[in-house]
Structure formats: structure tokens, C-alpha cells
Amino acid sequence: MSTPVGTLRIFVLDVHDLDVTERFWSAVTGLPVRYAGLDGRYTRLGADTPGSILLQLVPEAKDERKNRAHLDLTVADLGPAVEQVVALGGRLVNGPIRLPAEDPDVEWAVVADPSGNEFCLVRELRQASLERAHRLMPPSVA
Numbered sequence: 674m675s676t677p678v679g680t681l682r683i684f685v686l687d688v689h690d691l692d693v694t695e696r697f698w699s700a701v702t703g704l705p706v707r708y709a710g711l712d713g714r715y716t717r718l719g720a721d722t723p724g725s726i727l728l729q730l731v732p733e734a735k736d737e738r739k740n741r742a743h744l745d746l747t748v749a750d751l752g753p754a755v756e757q758v759v760a761l762g763g764r765l766v767n768g769p770i771r772l773p774a775e776d777p778d779v780e781w782a783v784v785a786d787p788s789g790n791e792f793c794l795v796r797e798l799r800q801a802s803l804e805r806a807h808r809l810m811p812p813s814v815a
Contacts (some may be wrong), residue, residue, distance in 0.1 A: 678757045679746030681723040682795055687731040687741050691716050694728050702726065744792045745781070751796045755782050758794070762787040771798070 688694040691709070695716040699706055704719035704726060719725030727745070748754035751769055759765065768782030781795040 679748035682745040682747040
């Protein structure tokens with residue numbers, strides 16, 4: 674068996690209404706809201722561990738060409754991880770991307786498996802990205 678490209682980071686769902694969808698998935702899964710509306714675009718359900726859910730506000734409607742859910746994998750180094758995905762039969766779709774643009778905490782690339790299913794490879798640029806997320810959590814869930 675080859676060395677894995679990365680480890681499961683989070684399950685991401687694209688949504689049109691964060692408030693309605695976070696209440697729905699929190700009730701369905703029993704996962705607590707860890708932070709809501711980060712930058713008005715994201716809600717995390719569950720702990721900062723694999724198995725949590727990130728709700729991501731998107732402008733486009735679902736259609737047969739658009740993934741509505743995808744995996745994020747944590748990788749140690751983005752370039753070699755993308756190369757490994759490509760060597761395994763996948764392809765680079767987009768990236769690398771850094772967020773936030775000024776003083777970024779994470780960088781990622783969107784890649785696809787041989788069947789076209791997209792997923793993200795994510796590299797933490799510094800520990801501050803986790804600390805920043807915790808500072809933005811409402812006191813009732815911190």
C-alpha cells in the first residue's frame with residue numbers, strides 16, 4: 674500500500690441558507706454548532722476533528738454538474754499531495770488558493786478523482802488558523 678495523500682479533515686456541504694441548514698444538520702446528527710456564520714459563509718458542526726461537518730454558503734444552485742458535498746483532506750505539503758493525486762489518476766481542478774488573502778492561515782487545492790468527484794487538499798500554514806477559529810466561536814459553544 675502506498676503512503677496516503679492526507680488524512681480526513683472534514684465533510685463539507687454546500688448550502689443556500691446557513692441558519693436553516695445548521696439547525697437541520699445539528700438536529701439530525703446531534704453535533705453541536707461550534708461556530709456559526711464565520712465570515713458569514715461557514716458553520717462548523719462538531720469538534721475540530723475528523724467527522725465534523727462544515728456548512729459552506731454558496732451562490733450557485735445545485736445541478737447535475739455541481740458537487741454538493743465533498744471531503745477535505747489535511748496534507749503536510751500541498752504540491753506533492755497534488756502530484757500524488759494526479760499520479761493516482763486524479764486531476765487538479767483549481768488552486769492553490771490561500772485564505773484569507775492577507776496573512777493566510779490555510780492553502781488548498783481542489784482536485785478530482787478519476788470519476789470526476791471533487792475534493793480538497795488542505796494545508797495549515799500556521800497554528801494561528803485553529804486559534805483564530807476558536808476566538809471566533811460564540812462563548813456559549815467555546
